[in-house]
Amino acid sequence: HKARTVVRSGDLQFDWDESFELDLVCNKQLDVLVYSWDPQHRHKLCYRGALSLTTLLRQSPIHQLALKVEPRGTIYLRLRHTDPFQLYRRRGLPSLRGNVPALFGADLETVVTRESKGAPGSAPVPIILRRCVEEVERRGLDIIGLYRLCGSATKKRLLREAFERNSRAVELTPEHVPDINVITGVLKDYLRELPEPLFTKCLFQMTVDALGSAVT
Template sequence: SPEVGGMSVHTFRGPHWCDHCASFMWGLMAQGVKCADCGLNVHKQCSPMVPNDCKPDLKHVRKVYSCDLTTLVKAHNTARPMVVDMCIREIESRGLKSEGLYRISGFSDSVEDVKMAFDRDGEKTDISVNAYEDINIITGALKLYLRDLPVPVISYDAYPRFIEAAKHTDPEKKLEAFREALALLPQSHTETLKYLMAHLKRVTLNEKDNLMNAENLAIVFGPTLMRAPNVDAITALNDIRYQRQVVEVLIKNEDVLF
């Protein structure tokens, strides 16, 4: 597709759903239209209904999960996705001392329920203890949200710079490289990452109860926040170690990096 702002016909790899009507895009080639500025994906027939000034109207963005991060925050006019805020608030209110927080998986049907509720009810979703007693369902819903993003929180563009930053041995040079890598992220991604890292830092402060330190959390969040952009299997495998290190550095230094 031509590298210009605004809408252009696009061939999607893998299954894609329309961000306007939330139904499947059929076909193998030129299935839909993608906005080069905000990453909104829509059927050709839906594109006339979508405002192309890149301030997607709330009623046009039907889904919450799997929706581009920048698109979602623009549609809702928030700094971060409400899923992230709501889940983290809930976890901090009743889960910080829960053993194996983020490592233990919640029952997957219940996690799917939370996802469907967010897609349907948005910020009215009830994720309180009355609705979901097991806090691991809420951590599961947050991890799923982050994994489902079309562009990961640590974006494909910035990914190589973060991996390189993690390879530095000198602590000062490492932090400087991390600052440069962070500067490459879109604002909505930075805001999300900042909020999440401050939260994970608070999780580590409760390590004696939850048994989760920065290293353990980084094992969970490495692949959740980062995906290697189109590299061969060997490189991707090698990167896993560095993905962990990236997240560990971000957690431990969140106060100075953000």
């Protein structure tokens, strides 16, 4: 997976002050690349640094580093590793709004029932899913690595909180959320935190059995 900061300008020092959440899948090295951004032509690679994740994670889950980059310079960063078993463990979340269940971590039936308020003909899909997918289809289908590229963790948290307050009132326009990867990040978080996955254990086993029968 990849993460991309916002564009910063300066003479000798740059302060990004951003945080990202990256999924690691058999990753052994973290590469840090600094480009000179060009709105019309290919971006120019100016600085590059790398560090071994295998060595770091074996020592401690938390690190504060001064990474030397070539041909010269230093980037200061902080890394925190969370065990996948804890991170992806499905569990319901406590209520964030009195007696009303939270949006993230609540089961689909509860969310759909609450949002429809018993209105006949209401779509059996949570508003957050519908709105995020519509916005992605509107302006994100031409982006390479749409669901692999991570947006700012801080901006993602703010968008999550906005959905928790009122899913219908959230502004997802490019003016309010310029980075489409923030929206895809919220969408992935919502699906990941469901108490039961969309592809349930029962359906998974049925599919495995069906594929096994087809192969034999």
